Structures are given as C-alpha cells and as structure tokens.
Amino acid sequence: MATLHTVNKSPFQNQTLLSCLQHTKSGDAVLLIEDGVYGATKGTALSDAVTGLSAGVKLYVLGSDLAARGIDVAKLGKDITSVDYAGFVDLVADHDRTQNWL
Amino acid sequence: MAYDVNGTAVEHDEEGYITNLGEWSKELADVIAKAEEIEMDEEHWAVVNFLRDYYEEYQIAPAVRVLIKSIKKSMGPEVGNNKYMYELFPYGPAKQACKIAGLPKPTGCV
Amino acid sequence: MSEVKKFLYVNRKAPYGTIYAQESLEVVLIGAAFDQDVSMAFLDDGVFQLTKGQDTKEAGLKNFSPTFRALGDYEVTKLYVEQESLDERGLTLDDLQDIQYEDEDDDYAEKPSIIVVSRAGMADVMADQDVVLSF
Numbered sequence: 001m002a003t004l005h006t007v008n009k010s011p012f013q014n015q016t017l018l019s020c021l022q023h024t025k026s027g028d029a030v031l032l033i034e035d036g037v038y039g040a041t042k043g044t045a046l047s048d049a050v051t052g053l054s055a056g057v058k059l060y061v062l063g064s065d066l067a068a069r070g071i072d073v074a075k076l077g078k079d080i081t082s083v084d085y086a087g088f089v090d091l092v093a094d095h096d097r098t099q100n101w102l
Numbered sequence: 103m104a105y106d107v108n109g110t111a112v113e114h115d116e117e118g119y120i121t122n123l124g125e126w127s128k129e130l131a132d133v134i135a136k137a138e139e140i141e142m143d144e145e146h147w148a149v150v151n152f153l154r155d156y157y158e159e160y161q162i163a164p165a166v167r168v169l170i171k172s173i174k175k176s177m178g179p180e181v182g183n184n185k186y187m188y189e190l191f192p193y194g195p196a197k198q199a200c201k202i203a204g205l206p207k208p209t210g211c212v
Numbered sequence: 213m214s215e216v217k218k219f220l221y222v223n224r225k226a227p228y229g230t231i232y233a234q235e236s237l238e239v240v241l242i243g244a245a246f247d248q249d250v251s252m253a254f255l256d257d258g259v260f261q262l263t264k265g266q267d268t269k270e271a272g273l274k275n276f277s278p279t280f281r282a283l284g285d286y287e288v289t290k291l292y293v294e295q296e297s298l299d300e301r302g303l304t305l306d307d308l309q310d311i312q313y314e315d316e317d318d319d320y321a322e323k324p325s326i327i328v329v330s331r332a333g334m335a336d337v338m339a340d341q342d343v344v345l346s347f
Contacts, residue, residue, distance in 0.1 A: 008229070009229070010226050010229065010257050010260075012256065012257050012300065012301060013225075013226075013256070013257050034228065034229050035226045035228070035229030035257075038226065038257070038260065038301070041301075041302050042302065043302035044300060044301050044302040045299070045300035045301070045302075046300075047302070063270070064270035064271040065228075065271055067266075067267040067268070067269075067270060067271065068228055068266060068267065068268040068270075068271040068273055068275070069226070069227065069228065069260060069263065069266060070263040070264055070265035070266040070267070070277075070307075071263075072265070075302070156282075159278060159281075159282075160278050160279050160281060160282035161274070161275065161276055161278045161279050162241065162279050162282060164282070164285065165241070165244075165245060165286070167245070168282075168285045168286060171285070172285060209238060209241045209242065
C-alpha cells in the first residue's frame, strides 16, 4: 500500500518538504512539482537533509517545472528522477493513493 | 469583437488589442492601421518592427518614453523624438503602434 | 517638483509558484515613470527570479525573466542580490542572467545592474530607503 506524495512549495520558504519526508513510509514516492522542484538540486543548504530523510523513498521531479525555473537536470541530487506529464500519470496509477502536501 | 483579414476573423479586446499574439500578420497590421485611420508607410513600419523586436527580446511592450528613447538610439533623433512620433501615431506612439504590432497594451499605460 | 525619494522593492518569492514576482516587476515598470530612485532587492527565494535558462514553454507559463534585462531602459539599474541566499540555494552569480544598463553619464558604457551584497549589507540597503515595498 504505497503512497505518492506531491510537494509544490519551495523547501526554503517553509517546512512542507521536510515534514512530508518525515511522514513517508518505505516504498513511497515523492514527486516535486512547481516550486517544490527547488528541493531537488544538490549543493544547497537543504540537500543533506533531503537525502537523509529520503531513505527507502523514491524522489521524482516534474521536468517541465524544472525547465521553467532554469534548473538543468545535471544539478539534480543523486537518485532523483525527472519525469514528464505522462510519467506523472504513471506514478499516480502505480500507487494506491496520492497525498498532496500543500 | 474581431478584425477581418481577408475573411479570417482575428479576435480583439474592447480597446482593439488582439487577444492572441500569435495571430499577428502584416496583413492584419494593415487592417488595424486602417481602423486607427493610419496610412502605413516605411516609418510606421520601422516603429512597428522595432516594437515587435523589443517584445521578442524582453517580453514587454515598452512605455512611450522608453520607446522614444530607444528609437532615438537605434534610428536617430530625427525619428526618435516626441513630435515626429506623435505625427506618425497621433493617438500615442506606444499605444497605437503596439496595437498595430499585435502586442499587449504597453506596461505603464492607463 | 517634489524631491526624489528612494524606493526599494523587496523580492522574496520564487518566480512561478505565486504571482508576487511578476506583480512586483510590473509595479516597478509602472512606478519607474515617476522619476524616483528605484532599486530592487532579491533575497531568500527571490534570488530564483534572476536565474538564467528559464524555459516555461512546456509548463505553459509566461516566461517573464527576459523582462529583467529591460529594467535598464526604465532607469532601474540597481538590483541587490543577497550572497547568503544564493549560497543556501547552491547558486552563484554565474547562475544568474547577465543584466546590464547603459550609463548615460559615461558615454553609454554597459555596466552590470546586479550588485551582490552580504546579509548585513542588505540590511544597510534597506535602512537607507524612504519607501520599502515587499513582494
């Protein structure tokens, strides 16, 4: 019974991403969309915390939201996968439920 | 509300600015100019083309003083001055020329 | 003629998640007509507004980042960017757009508009204003 979590807020602006990661179960997936994608880059003040809290969880980002914000996929943290809209739909279909962290 | 370009309708708002910027064409520019009672000549086109280039580069239609200053720089002071620009576009060079160029109303105009 | 006042527009939000960034830029462009001494400050997530390479086509949003390069035409030539905010977000000056203005008093020489300041320096910039507007 795995959950897909989506986060659409910048982790530098509030605690939503960190709280989400602290509430995930092993086997869950977290998809970063809109301003949430700022949590996916490496070399930031939060990247260690994001990596540390994501053990057993798969992290994804929505590619179009990355591109809109000028973030190259080369800047993504390790083991973070970029997906397109079709990939988004697949993630929703592959999980038992979707939880949106607003 | 729409302009008629050889039988094709191009939507515009209540002030005459086209709704979908992608629908602009030189033929449409002539139709809008006619509605504005302007006979397009080379100088009018130079200003309209300048505005389209400016929008392409900066994603805004410049305010009138920015337009005149920039025209002065690129085309010289005999074109880039208030008097001449208002002769070309009597109802306001930025507003009227932007409308003909198929751009939104200039930022900063009321 | 009233005296010239110093206006600072403070930008603390990322560009697309909310409308604040775009509204701020619009207000700056409109306000520039009033011949005041206008500066912009970018701190916290506001530094994301200035990153280069933004491509919004697929996301279906309007990319307004090129408009920052027109600010010089509107005589808005001081864009203060906070160093610590860049550092925290893994960004350097190299990740930001090259924004320049032409200095009319110096034979139209092109000069950089972005001024990187420390957090303490940003506090000084803020304390030096007549009017501070937050976005």
